[in-house]
Structures are given as structure tokens and as C-alpha cells.
Amino acid sequence: METIYNPRLAEVKAYFDNGDTHLGYRRLLDAAIETQNESVFADTLAFCDWYDGATAQQNGNLDALPAKVTDLLQVIDHVPYNEHTPGILLSARGISKKYHKGNFSLQPLDISLQSGEITGLVGENGNGKTTLLRLLYGELKPDAGHIHYQLSNRSAQKSFYDTKSQLAFIPQRPPTWHAALMDNLQLAATHFGQQGRANFLWTEMIVARMGLRPFRSYTWSRISSGYKMRFELARTLVKKPEILLLDEPLANLDVLAQQIILEDLRFIAQSKSMPMAVILSSQQLYEVEKVSTQVIFLQKGWAKMQQPAQQGSTPVETPLIMELETTATREQLRELFGASGLQRISFNGGIYILYFAGGSSLGDILQTIGRAGLPVKYLRDISASSRRFFDA
Amino acid sequence: MLKKLNQYLLTHYPLLWNTRIVQVLLVNAIIHLLFFFGGWVSVDAHNLQEKDYYFYRGSLTAFSVLCSIVVLIGWLIFYLRNNAFKSFYQLGKWHLTKEFALILLIVFSSITFLESYGYGERTKARRITNYTQLVQEVNTVNLAKAFIPTDKSDYFILNHCGNGFDEKVAYVRAVDYEDTLNNDRNDTNFIKIRNAMRRTDAFSYLHYCQTWANLDDTLSYRRNNQITHTVKDWIVNKRKDSITASIKQAIAICKKYGIGTELDAAALAALPFVDSNHTISRLVRINDYDGDLNASPYYLDEYALNRTFDYLDRCSTHSKTVGHWARLLLELYFMLGIGILLLCYRRFSKKVFLISIIGAGVWCIVLGMVAAGTRSETGLGILYLFLFGLFTAIALAALYAKRSKVLAGVLLNWHIYMIPTVFVAIAFLIVYNYNHAPHLYGVYDSARHCMDYPIGCWVENNFEIIAWGNLVFSLLYTGFIFNRFAKKWHIMPDE
Numbered sequence: 027m028e029t030i031y032n033p034r035l036a037e038v039k040a041y042f043d044n045g046d047t048h049l050g051y052r053r054l055l056d057a058a059i060e061t062q063n064e065s066v067f068a069d070t071l072a073f074c075d076w077y078d079g080a081t082a083q084q085n086g087n088l089d090a091l092p093a094k095v096t097d098l099l100q101v102i103d104h105v106p107y108n109e110h111t112p113g114i115l116l117s118a119r120g121i122s123k124k125y126h127k128g129n130f131s132l133q134p135l136d137i138s139l140q141s142g143e144i145t146g147l148v149g150e151n152g153n154g155k156t157t158l159l160r161l162l163y164g165e166l167k168p169d170a171g172h173i174h175y176q177l178s179n180r181s182a183q184k185s186f187y188d189t190k191s192q193l194a195f196i197p198q199r200p201p202t203w204h205a206a207l208m209d210n211l212q213l214a215a216t217h218f219g220q221q222g223r224a225n226f227l228w229t230e231m232i233v234a235r236m237g238l239r240p241f242r243s244y245t246w247s248r249i250s251s252g253y254k255m256r257f258e259l260a261r262t263l264v265k266k267p268e269i270l271l272l273d274e275p276l277a278n279l280d281v282l283a284q285q286i287i288l289e290d291l292r293f294i295a296q297s298k299s300m301p302m303a304v305i306l307s308s309q310q311l312y313e314v315e316k317v318s319t320q321v322i323f324l325q326k327g328w329a330k331m332q333q334p335a336q337q338g339s340t341p342v343e344t345p346l347i348m349e350l351e352t353t354a355t356r357e358q359l360r361e362l363f364g365a366s367g368l369q370r371i372s373f374n375g376g377i378y379i380l381y382f383a384g385g386s387s388l389g390d391i392l393q394t395i396g397r398a399g400l401p402v403k404y405l406r407d408i409s410a411s412s413r414r415f416f417d418a
Numbered sequence: 419m420l421k422k423l424n425q426y427l428l429t430h431y432p433l434l435w436n437t438r439i440v441q442v443l444l445v446n447a448i449i450h451l452l453f454f455f456g457g458w459v460s461v462d463a464h465n466l467q468e469k470d471y472y473f474y475r476g477s478l479t480a481f482s483v484l485c486s487i488v489v490l491i492g493w494l495i496f497y498l499r500n501n502a503f504k505s506f507y508q509l510g511k512w513h514l515t516k517e518f519a520l521i522l523l524i525v526f527s528s529i530t531f532l533e534s535y536g537y538g539e540r541t542k543a544r545r546i547t548n549y550t551q552l553v554q555e556v557n558t559v560n561l562a563k564a565f566i567p568t569d570k571s572d573y574f575i576l577n578h579c580g581n582g583f584d585e586k587v588a589y590v591r592a593v594d595y596e597d598t599l600n601n602d603r604n605d606t607n608f609i610k611i612r613n614a615m616r617r618t619d620a621f622s623y624l625h626y627c628q629t630w631a632n633l634d635d636t637l638s639y640r641r642n643n644q645i646t647h648t649v650k651d652w653i654v655n656k657r658k659d660s661i662t663a664s665i666k667q668a669i670a671i672c673k674k675y676g677i678g679t680e681l682d683a684a685a686l687a688a689l690p691f692v693d694s695n696h697t698i699s700r701l702v703r704i705n706d707y708d709g710d711l712n713a714s715p716y717y718l719d720e721y722a723l724n725r726t727f728d729y730l731d732r733c734s735t736h737s738k739t740v741g742h743w744a745r746l747l748l749e750l751y752f753m754l755g756i757g758i759l760l761l762c763y764r765r766f767s768k769k770v771f772l773i774s775i776i777g778a779g780v781w782c783i784v785l786g787m788v789a790a791g792t793r794s795e796t797g798l799g800i801l802y803l804f805l806f807g808l809f810t811a812i813a814l815a816a817l818y819a820k821r822s823k824v825l826a827g828v829l830l831n832w833h834i835y836m837i838p839t840v841f842v843a844i845a846f847l848i849v850y851n852y853n854h855a856p857h858l859y860g861v862y863d864s865a866r867h868c869m870d871y872p873i874g875c876w877v878e879n880n881f882e883i884i885a886w887g888n889l890v891f892s893l894l895y896t897g898f899i900f901n902r903f904a905k906k907w908h909i910m911p912d913e
Contacts, residue, residue: 205500213500219508
């Protein structure tokens, strides 16, 4: 029988079959979390115990892994779950903010956050990213415009306190946690309705999903800033918020950790049973773009929206913009690409940005480079990226 | 076991887990027990005379304060680790009120160790002498005391049982009524006393009219006229054996409590019969040392005996004593003060809390300087109430307009700091004005003045009720109303 799980379970199985056990493990946990079923949680945690034990040993024997994964997937496959219909959770119209001290002001901006989607917020420092997040979280009062929350949780409509309890804002530097890390997670879970054994299983599942099992007994001061961010994210997920606002979550993470956390955010946002709208600010432009449904580029308080290309929409002839790192000079490049529609060259941080006329073909450009034997260290099409707004 | 309990509380009753109420109450219960035990062992029959019902030794008080500080700091280290309110966790409708109530309970249980010590003392004292025994002993000593004269004035002819204190013509041993230079020489009472002193029966056992140990609960003890009746009966009927037996019983009681005595029952019983007027011929010393070589050989430390009885009486009737309730009231106000401070720390940002604490200190200094400068109690009271009104009005205006979050928070803090004192300040103003109000009928007549100013009169006479009412109001207001303001403040945008 085809269930709503089938594609997900097939995906998990494929990961394991292809030897990508780490990603498969994470997606398996995602599938288990979707069920919101205590029995599945218990089985999954037992699997986690076995998996951790097996992988902890050098040359650990993972022969039983396929069978165990299959067993667990079969259990998950038989559990019904509630699927949430995606919808707009927050819509802001014409919001602006001017600080009394300083000259900065965030210019009027419209934004909607939809469950299951990630919105990237990019821009240089001091251009209003944090201001926008704080406005959306209700920490700042907009000078104009209004913000409307359409959260599905009925209790969130009682008062703004209850509304805020359904939002989660993670600042760039999360506040220090006191007491045991697990106690903090369990406390949050209890306040959000998880009691007794359900509380234990739920927090353990989230901890496992965030890859924090080895650090459960640690104290806040003993873990690195990357893991602090992951624990903060775990605490947020335990609460099952509808909107997640993250201010520079990648700031203190290494490249690999950045990629993993962004991927996790995408998986979490697209959950079937508890989808959420995520908005995150970052300087990591390309990484954010990869997972975002929409990207807002903020420059001196003005927003430039980057929407995904809609399927079936009429293609518009957009200019081709490329980043190129090469030892060639500006003049050599101008000469080489002159016939390919090159309109402008700017030099930004050791990298050339080449602006071609609308309708220029990337294939033609690559052929030109190949024929000329141009020494290329790095090449990227940024026509659809908000990177193009960062002009020198 | 404790770990399991912690886990249970954490996953079922997060507020109880966060406040560590179970652990802290357990620790406090142990400390209270130790203090109770300390109080118990500190009491024996011989040191009851040294006990003070209201005050404890400085070292004991200091130790108790130290214990309170250690417990409260230890508790705060755990309690302040988590704050569901500031983290915007989902909270039940009465969560904030319950948290305040738990804070109060913990603070109260942590600042009242001395009460347990006192309770231990009282329990032991009651075990040494219960109330029935005490009544018997007091009545015995009161009767025997008639035959153990320590002060001639108790036997003066002008003493009349049943006279009110005001009407009594009291002979004072230290006054020389024959002194021609005394300004009161021509006073009516002086003349009466002087004339009476010239009589041969001026100081006689027959005139004894006292209840020597005059304890609070007069209903249970024999009255002075009953004692006088028995004394007269024994003397008139020459019941020397009864007198001897009574004095012996008193000596036995003194021995029980380690009271210094040097009494010869037979010799003292013989003294009333030395002459036909039953004159007081010999006094009993109340100090064990008297510089006068011709002083009486008899001695009774009546001060120590009185203290012993007084202490035992208070131990038996402590719940009825004014001091007991006054001290409880003081402790409850102290609890409220600490509770409000902690509540403000938990509800507001650290910045707002710090500004409000420092600001409150500055206001105290300013008001103190105003008070010292103007020397007007009424003016100071009115200024205080005006400031309270001003702070409250601005705080609420800012709160409902959702503007100036820091200012609103600081003013709300000041508002709640002042709440427990506002009605007391109003009451003080009323009483002050009542006491300084003009007397409408010329000569001061308290009853008439009271009728003219019934509110002032009522407030003055019922200050204790007002203090209790104010405490209850402050607790309810903080728990139910102020917490709502704090929640409203918490969701205010910063700018």
C-alpha cells in the first residue's frame, strides 16, 4: 500500500543502501519524529543506542544495520500521522523602523512567512537584518505598517505572550544555559505539553536528531559554540514552534557544520507533521540561498527580494552575471568576452564580476573560456543570486 | 530517589522543579527540627529565669540569620537557573501567582528558624511545668508571698483590695513622708499616708492585698481579694501550721526552678504573731548580698521567680500574646519584601531591576533629606503618596501605550516596592492629623475627641488590623494584579 511515508522511507533506505549512513540516520530520525508516536520513539532510541555503540568502536560492525533500518522503517510505515496543510503564518505589510539614535532606518517592507519554507535574510553588517528579525518577533515596534500572525495553534491567539510562545527567536549569541543541558530541554518540553515518559522520549529524539547524544551530560561551558547553537536549536524544536527566527546561526560554525545545520533546517521546516516557517539571517550567501525559498537582500535598510523561479511562468530575459577568479587582466577579459555581450566588469575582493547582456548564454561563455585557455580558479553564475547585489 | 523525584517534578510539575520547593522545604524542615531541638535542650527548670520570651541571645540570632542567608543563597543558585516566563514558555493561567506563592513559602520557611527554637523552648518549658501546674504554683507562691515580706508597702494600711490602681493611695518605701522640704508635703495623699504611718498597725500582715506574680491570664489565677481573705483567716485563727506549709511549698517551688532562697519557714511563719497588730517586723531581702550587716537573714530572689513564672505563663499562652502576633507580622512583612524583590528580578530585565534598586535607594535618600529639611511629617507623607501616585500613573500609561519599556519597568518596580507601605502611610497621616486635630470642646476629652473624629479614632485604635489587612492586600495585589502588569510589560516591544 502506498502511504504518505513511502517516498520518505524510500529516500532513507536509498541513503543507507548507498552507504550514506550519516545522512540516512538523520533522515530516519526525521521520519520517526514525523510520527509523534511514543512507541516509534522508543524503538528509534533503541536503534540509536545500538548505532552509537556500533559506530563508537573502531572498525565497528555495522553488518546488522540494513536489517535494523528496515525493521524500523516498517514500524514507522504502519503509524498514521497528521499532515499539516502549508499556509502563511506571518504577513507583514509596509513595516518600517527608524532608530532615534543613529541614522539607520529600515525602509517599508512586505514579507510573508509560509510554513515549510525558509526565508534567507542577507546583507552586510548594519543593514537591518537583526532589526527585521526583532520586528517580526515583536521585540521592536514598527514605526509604520503592521504584522499579522496567523498561527494554527489556538492558544497562541489568546494573548501576545501566547503568540510569542509559538515563535522562536535564536539570537546570534544564545544566552548561557544554567543547570544540566537535558534538564533545560525537558523543562521546555514540559511547558509545551510533554509530560512524563513522553517528555523523556521527545527530548531524546530531538537530541538524537540534532546529533547531540554524546553531549547530553555536558555543561554549557564545556561545549563549543557550534554545539551551543545546536542545543539552542534543539530547545527550540522541543517547543514545536510554528515560526523560527534565527539571527546569524552560522556565524560561529565551521563550513561543514554550516552545511549540516542548513540542511537540517530545511528538513525541519519541511516536516509533514509539524512544518514551520524559518527565517534566518546570515552572511553565508550561497549556503543560505541553497536552502531558502526566498531571499531578502537588505542594503542600507532597503529590501531587495529574490523569489524562486515559478514553474510555468514566462521566462524573462535576464542579464547573465558571473563571478570569475583568474590571473587574466581586466583588458584581456574585455577583449575575450567583448563578442559574447559583456557589458561591464567590476573587481571585488580578488574576483571579477562580469555583466553580460540579457540573452547571453552560459554555454557560449564557457566555450569561449575553453577555446582561449583562460586560467580559471573559480567560476559561478550569480545571475539569480543575491550575491549580485553586493557590488564593489 | 532524589534524582527520580527531580525527574518526576521536571516532567510533571515544572514550577515545583524550578523553584526546588521540595528540596528547600526538606532542608528547611531539617534546620527547623535542629533549631527546635536546640531550643528544647537549651531549657531546663533552673534556667527558665534567664529566658526572655521575645528576644534571643545575639549569637543565636546571628546564627539563625546566617542559616537563613546560606539557605536562601543556596536556593537562589538553583532557582535562578531557569525562568520559563522570560523564555516565553507556555504557562498556565495562575503560573505566575503560584510562583509568587512558592517564593513566599520558601522565604518564610527560611527566615523563621528562630521561631522553631522558641517553639522548642516553649514546648520543653511546658513539659517542665504545664499550665495547670503553673496555676497551682503561682497561686501557692502568691499566698506564701504574703508571709515572705520583701516590701513594706504591700502591707500598708491604706491598701484596699478591689481598688483601681488610680484610686489607690500607694505608699512608696523610698519616699520620706516626714520630710518638711518635700514639695508634695501638702498633697492630700501625702497627708493621708503620713497620718496612716503614725498608726501602730500601719504595716500589718492583715493589710496584705497583692497578687505578687501578676500574670497575663488573670482569670486562671487566684485574685488578690481571695488571697487577702485566706491570709486574714490564717492570722486571725493563728493557723501557723498552714502558713509554715505554704512557705515550705513556695521554697520547694523555688528549689525546683533554682531560685536563690534562704528562707526558714517556721521562723517566717512566726513573724506575723510577734505583736497583736501583726506588724511587719522583718523584711526578706531580694538580693543574696546586702551591704547592711543588720539586714534580714532571709532572702528570696523574687525577680528571678517572677521571670520564671512570667516566662512559663507566656509559654502556655503564647498564641494569645500581642508580641507573638506582632513578631509574626514583622516576619510576614519581611517575607513580602524579599518576595517582591525576587519577583521583580524574575519578571523584569536585569537592567530594569538594577535601575529600580539603585533608584529606590536614591529616592530614600532624597525623601530622608526632605524629611530632615522640612520636619513636616504630614508633608513627607503627602509627598510619598504623591510620588506613589505619579509612578503608578506614568507606569500604567506607558504600559498601555506600549512605549518607553525601560521607564515603564522601573516605575512598575517602584510602584510595587511602595505598595506595602502606602496604606500604612495613609494610616499614619490619618492618625497624625487625628492627634493634632483641634479639640472642639475646649478641654481634651478622649471619648469626645473620638466621637468628633471617628475615622482617625478608629484607625488609631485598630492599627494592628490595618497592618494585617495591608499585608493581605499587598500579597493578593502582588500575586494577582502586579503579575499581570509584569506579563504585559514583558511582551512590550523595546522601542
